Amino acid sequence: MAKVTTIPATISRFTAxxxxxxxxxxxxxxxxxxxxxxxxxxxYSAQVDYYTNYIKSRDDWEFVSVYTDEGITGTNTxxxxxxxxxxxxxxxGKIDLIVTKSVSRFARNTVDSLxxxxxxxxxxxxVSYEETLANVIRRDKxxxxxxxxxxxxxxxxxxxxxxxxxxxxxxxxxxERTGVKHG
Numbered sequence: 367m368a369k370v371t372t373i374p375a376t377i378s379r380f381t382a383x384x385x386x387x388x389x390x391x392x393x394x395x396x397x398x399x400x401x402x403x404x405x406x407x408x409x410y411s412a413q414v415d416y417y418t419n420y421i422k423s424r425d426d427w428e429f430v431s432v433y434t435d436e437g438i439t440g441t442n443t444x445x446x447x448x449x450x451x452x453x454x455x456x457x458x459g460k461i462d463l464i465v466t467k468s469v470s471r472f473a474r475n476t477v478d479s480l481x482x483x484x485x486x487x488x489x490x491x492x493v494s495y496e497e498t499l500a501n502v503i504r505r506d507k508x509x510x511x512x513x514x515x516x517x518x519x520x521x522x523x524x525x526x527x528x529x530x531x532x533x534x535x536x537x538x539x540x541x542e543r544t545g546v547k548h549g
Contacts, residue, residue, distance in 0.1 A: 391462040393427040395420075396452055398435045398471050410436055417465065430461050449473075453482060456491045468497040 395417030399410040414432050421429045433452035455461055464486070466472045472493065473479035483493055520539050524532040541547055 390426055390428040392430050393421045393463045394430040394461045395432045396466040397432055456486055457489050463492045465494045469495050
């Protein structure tokens with residue numbers, strides 16, 4: 367029988383880059399406040415500082431920019447020059463990932479949001495919403511806790527048991543699991 371030697375690929379057939387090369391994701395952020403009030407402007411500068419530091423702190427990301435719109439409503443993208451510039455740069459291949467606080471920061475108009483995200487996805491650009499991600503992580507942790515609790519749970523079909531029968535069967539199961547006899 368002939369001996370077959372498998373030679374693993376070293377270059378991606380899709381990107382022509384080495385497979386083992388860890389490429390940093392070119393990452394940008396989008397920040398927006400909807401009014402020019404002092405409180406909103408403080409939030410605006412805090413968002414810019416936060417995202418600049420956050421992106422630069424990641425070893426797997428390369429900082430591109432924080433795109434911004436000040437005092438602009440998120441209900442449509444018509445007058446949001448920072449948003450339009452960011453999308454154009456992403457579609458031109460300058461950005462791999464966009465991070466923003468929430469879906470409503472990105473776009474409040476559902477059609478605009480879905481259309482833009484679909485265009486970006488077609489070009490391989492991901493959009494990450496931090497509040498959504500935080501909620502998913504929080505729910506995952508809750509599910510994990512519930513799963514651990516479920517390991518200690520007792521599943522009992524008591525459809526044919528009365529109250530006393532149910533209590534007695536539960537006590538039997540606890541005694542079997544713990545080795546401790548009750549009353």
